[in-house]
Amino acid sequence: MTDRASDERAGSNMLERRFQLTARGTSARTEILAGVTTFLTMAYIVLVNPVILGQAGMPVAAVAAATCFAAAFASILMGLVANVPLALAPGMGLNAYFSFTVVQQMGIPWPIALGCVLISGFCFLVLTLTGVRQLIVSVIPPHLFAAVAGGIGLFIGFIGLKNAGIVVASPATLVALGPLTQPGAALALLGLVLIGVLSIWNVRGAMLIGIVVTTLIAWIAGQVTVKPEPYSLTMLTQTAFRVDLAGVFGVGGRHGLGLFEILFVFLFVDLFDNIGTLVAVTKRAGLIDASGRIPKLNRILLTDAVATMVGAVVGTSTVTSYVESAAGVQAGGRTGLTAVVTGGLFLLTMFVAPYAQLVPLAATAPALIVVGGLMLLPLVEIHWDDPQAAIPAFLTVAMIPLTFSIANGLAFGITAHALLKAMRGQATRGDWFLFLLAALFVARFVWMGGA
Incomplete structure (x- = not known):
């Protein structure tokens, strides 16, 4: 017994040193519950990603394994x-862009498309090492930080309502x-009531x-039907290391705008989706410092770039930060x-992998709805009586859920912020x-409008 207790203390001390649990006001138990909660809210990607990439001609079982890896x-x-509670996945x-536009519409074979993803990941790495991605984060004013968090809250809530069938097209x-x-x-509403009641009674792990x-x-109730297909880990070899880099540079005019268009979309969407998610999750977790900056930003961005490259090598589309990480943060995750x-x-x-469908969307939807609502709190930090802050903030908050894109919301907000700053005569050389x-x-936007 003594040896076991000693081992437990040693393990606890190791986790404490590694993740600074006490300093961030959390515990190993809370972090584990938060990790499980995050996983359950984003486990759907194990089923959805193979279905979408399968339409590009990729082996579905192999993509399932690649998605998990x-x-x-x-x-x-x-x-x-x-050391941040941020989870990533394809x-x-x-x-969808990879499968339907690049492969099906442009006629580019999926190994070459994976090569484009790998190159975009390398570009992320270069942009991070040269400080460009950090520079982008630095030009986002505090009121847009708050607006991004609120907009993503509405986005998450909307996804939950949609997954539950409470909101339909x-x-x-x-x-x-x-x-x-x-x-x-009905199941989602029941889960929503249950999570709500447990939350107001401060029950730990309410969402889980x-x-x-x-x-x-x-x-x-018989609402879960499992029909797993034949599957084994060896199937991963059907997509792993199938990247065709040589073929990438053969992509030219015969494929529309070609390589430039593909890389631009992969770069732009992932870049600003990641920044938006990063801002929202770290803000909700209380990890942004007194000056409004994100600690260890370089490490976060480098990890993201490496993850995209590794994802392409094993056989999946761009890996990005997941807004569902906010569910784990709400459950107490801080490290x-x-x-x-x-x-x-x-x-x-x-x-x-095929058994991930044992957890239906109706069960995870309530957690997303609750998290979405709770993420609106930062909106009180915006000076809504000041048009220079209110207009860019509103555009950011509105466009994220209405266009189903964090990148679009940030684009509208930053553009409006720059325009109003210039029109008010506050622009300086430092704002270049x-x-x-x-x-x-x-x-x-002009390019997209003419496409």
Whole structure:
């Protein structure tokens, strides 16, 4: 018994030294619960990503294994290197662009498309090492930091409502209230009430308990159907190391705008999605320092760049930070241990990837809805009576959920901020990068509008 207690203390001390648990007001137990919560809210990517990339002709089972490996590697690396509760995985949106636009519309074989992802990751690495990505973060004013956090809160909440079937598409009004008597919506509402009640009673792990209980009810009610396909880890070899770099440089005019267009989209969307998510999650976790800056920013950005490169090598589209990390932060996650736990669970999921569907979207949707609401708190920091702050902030908050893009929200906010600053006569030579960034955003919107 004495030896066991001694081993437990040694393990606790190691975690304390590695992750600074006490200094950040957390514990190993809380971090583990937070990591599990984050994993459950983003585990859907194990099923969704293979389906989307499978339409590009990639082997579905192999992509499932690659998705798990990329998410595990990236999340564990982020936790160990940067010590932040930020989990990563192949990004939604970019996987659709990879499959439907690059491969299907432009006719580029998927190994070459993976090569484009690898090159974009290398470009991220160069931009980080040269300080460009850090410079981008530095030009974002405090009121846009708060607006990004609030906008992502609405985005997360909207995703949760959509996943639950509470909000559905409508040809007349774009969105409408869905049929609440449907099993998915009813289960999600039940989970929402459960998480809400547990939260107001300050029950630790309220969201995790809500997800698990709702999942159990879904099983009992027969709402979970599992039809796993034949699968083994050896299938990863069907996509791993299949990157065709030589073919990338053969992409030319016969493929529309070619290589430049592909790299621009991969770079732009991932760059600003990551920055937006990073700002929101670290702000919610209380990790932004007194000067409004993010500690260990270089390590975070370098990890992100390496993760994208590794993801391409094993056979998946761009790896990016996940807004669902906010669920783990809300559950108490404050250190990299949360991300390590999430990554560890993705690693275990590699062995049983097809069974990830045991947790239905209706069970994770309530957690996303609650987290989305709680992330609106930073909006009180914005001086809404000052148009110079209010207009860019509103555009950021509104455009993130309405365009389903963190990058678009940031683009509108930064462009409006630069324009109003110039019109008020407050521009200085030190703002050159802000205006360069705004000009690039305008050029991008013009380009997209003419496409």
